Amino acid sequence: MRTAYYRLQLGILCIALLLGLGGFTMTSAYAQAPQKATWLWNTQLIVNSTDRILSFAASQNVTLIYLQVNADLDADVYQHFIAAASAQDITVQALDGAPSWALDSRRHELQATLDWITTYQQDASANEKFSGIHIDIEPYLLPEWRTDQTTVIAGWQRSVKTVVQTAHALHIPASADIPFWLHTLLTADESATLSSWMMQQYDSITIMAYRDHASGILDVAEAQLAEGDAAGTPVYIGVETNPTDEGDAITFYEEGAAYLNNQLASVIQQAGAHDSFAGIAVHDYAGWSTLVNK
Incomplete structure (x- = not known):
């Protein structure tokens, strides 16, 4: 579908x-030519560092920014940043998420963010609007995941539908981050893999394929690229640049920017065999810019 x-x-x-x-x-x-995206979580940076962010984005051929929603910031801060990004042909999607958003008891928190985005879109000019909604819900970090996984998955599916309905009511696409292993799980009713179901809902998917070499990235992304081919859903491949306690093989933090660029070029070349491959997403602006400026 x-x-x-x-x-x-x-x-x-x-x-x-x-x-x-x-x-x-x-x-x-x-x-289309593969896009390059990045996450921008620290919203204080758009208050006084817009030029620096967009200069970096231009230098790295970034065409898409997932920008954290912060209801404590004045809307005009977002309007200024998005207008400046739009002038450089960079699209900006509203980013937010929390593991607990998969729980029925906490969906009001998700709804609060969606309400903020809806109000923002209604008040913004055309060149100041978000171009999409990008959600990062990782419920496998919850204790409930270990004790009642099926119930959590069912709630996660309901939250996804809430996000997609809101985005499409605003006439913008909805997208999300998912782990590379999500194809090993089934939906709550066991009718499909959870990742293929996500692809039937969202307009694009970003796989958190966090490995520090091209072959490893492609290995973990392969199953969901194939599902994206079948679903007709664009798939971005995400990589990590921040330090992590999950092991050196997860992030490019130790290897540096030149090695990162070399490996990403290989990923782009090989992943292009999949019709679903839409581009690369580098996590995140803070880690990536630090890597480049070392």
């Missing part, structure tokens, strides 16, 4: 075919 977002693209394709536009095929309708 394609989402409304992709049905729109299919409609554009059909119109183009009816008009007889040469060379416009199903493959070319979905194909």
